[in-house]
Amino acid sequence: MPQDAFILEKDHLVPLLRRLGRDRRLVAPVRNGYGDTLYAPVTDLEEDGLDLEARPQNSLKGFFFPQRERLFSYTVAPDTGGGHRYAFETHLPEERPTVYFGVRSCDLFGVLYCDLVFLKGRRRDAYYQRRRAGAVFATLACHHPFAGCFCNATRTGPSLELGFDLQLFDLGDRFYVETGKPGGAEIVARWPAFFQPAGEPDRQAQFQAALEARGLFERKIHVDLAVGLLAGREPEGVVRRLSERCQDCGGCAFVCPTCTCFTITDQPLDEHHGERVRTWDACTFSGFTRMAGDANPVDGATERVRRRFLHKLRHDVARHGRPSCVGCGRCLGICFGGVDMARFVEMVCSFGNHHATDEDAR
Numbered sequence: 001m002p003q004d005a006f007i008l009e010k011d012h013l014v015p016l017l018r019r020l021g022r023d024r025r026l027v028a029p030v031r032n033g034y035g036d037t038l039y040a041p042v043t044d045l046e047e048d049g050l051d052l053e054a055r056p057q058n059s060l061k062g063f064f065f066p067q068r069e070r071l072f073s074y075t076v077a078p079d080t081g082g083g084h085r086y087a088f089e090t091h092l093p094e095e096r097p098t099v100y101f102g103v104r105s106c107d108l109f110g111v112l113y114c115d116l117v118f119l120k121g122r123r124r125d126a127y128y129q130r131r132r133a134g135a136v137f138a139t140l141a142c143h144h145p146f147a148g149c150f151c152n153a154t155r156t157g158p159s160l161e162l163g164f165d166l167q168l169f170d171l172g173d174r175f176y177v178e179t180g181k182p183g184g185a186e187i188v189a190r191w192p193a194f195f196q197p198a199g200e201p202d203r204q205a206q207f208q209a210a211l212e213a214r215g216l217f218e219r220k221i222h223v224d225l226a227v228g229l230l231a232g233r234e235p236e237g238v239v240r241r242l243s244e245r246c247q248d249c250g251g252c253a254f255v256c257p258t259c260t261c262f263t264i265t266d267q268p269l270d271e272h273h274g275e276r277v278r279t280w281d282a283c284t285f286s287g288f289t290r291m292a293g294d295a296n297p298v299d300g301a302t303e304r305v306r307r308r309f310l311h312k313l314r315h316d317v318a319r320h321g322r323p324s325c326v327g328c329g330r331c332l333g334i335c336f337g338g339v340d341m342a343r344f345v346e347m348v349c350s351f352g353n354h355h356a357t358d359e360d361a362r
Helices: 010-020 105-119 126-132 182-190 199-215 225-229 236-243 251-255 302-320 328-334 341-355
Strands: 002-007 025-031 037-041 068-078 084-090 098-103 133-139 168-172 172-179 261-270 272-279
Touching: 002 010, 002 133, 002 199, 010 025, 010 172, 098 105, 105 133, 105 172, 126 236, 133 182, 168 182, 168 199, 172 182, 172 199, 172 261, 225 302, 225 341, 236 302, 236 341, 302 341, 328 341
Parallel strands: 025 098, 098 133, 133 168
Antiparallel strands: 002 172, 025 037, 068 084, 068 272, 168 172, 261 272
């Protein structure tokens, strides 16, 4: 739960970020030359175009789990016995303390879910763990949900009750700042000149802003109802109709903050050198479970679409107690076939197994 609350004047934001970036990497939403807003490292606050109004097109997933990364390289050399000897060199990433600023609530939840995948249990992923170390999150609550968002239905926004180091609310001429985890309290304690204690009018303004944001969602997506329905039956009709529209592009998985499927390949560089590489994969790809000899034990577009949606709304609920969809709405924007989470939930809730029509799937 938040421990304290402060006011940060908007005129003080850039000077504060400049100080945060002196001894740590700073990542924030930045508008590039093509007009796209992306989470990206900030090197020059005047030139990089900080954009706290638009929803970043990417999530934070790629900063901790890159789309392509070299795990290790190998060398093959002759040995004294006339054979060959392999030598391996692991390529762990550098630990870089980083402040992730302006993070949307859903995207922080995406990171927390990835923590469950890569850091839970005895076999922690060393590559993910290196990138995750020293991360501080300053989130920005959404005062107006973006089109297609339904984080209210997944309880991952538009603001947070836990998980953040700092949480900012835009009150127009100032930011209302809550401290959560120790990293946020440390920032306030280190640069107290930027923060003033919040007064009662500020608290009332923050409460009103948070309350209004919850009432501004355009679509009512009943995720909990769908989770309950999926626990008791297979949505065969819904999956079949959506699978007819899936183009197997994997775009939904690549923009999703919580899709963590990957594949590993060995890539020879020449006769004596090579490397092992990890890259993102997607369960909707036709070759996702393909085996030697071209056999595929779970072949078929219907099975691929079924796996994607049930993983998030059934299997992760059983494993972690909540769905792994964070309601960011990016899959609605990327899919040209309309095979997105919101549509799946609506079809499950409205029509169930046997009553969805072809018109509903269009």
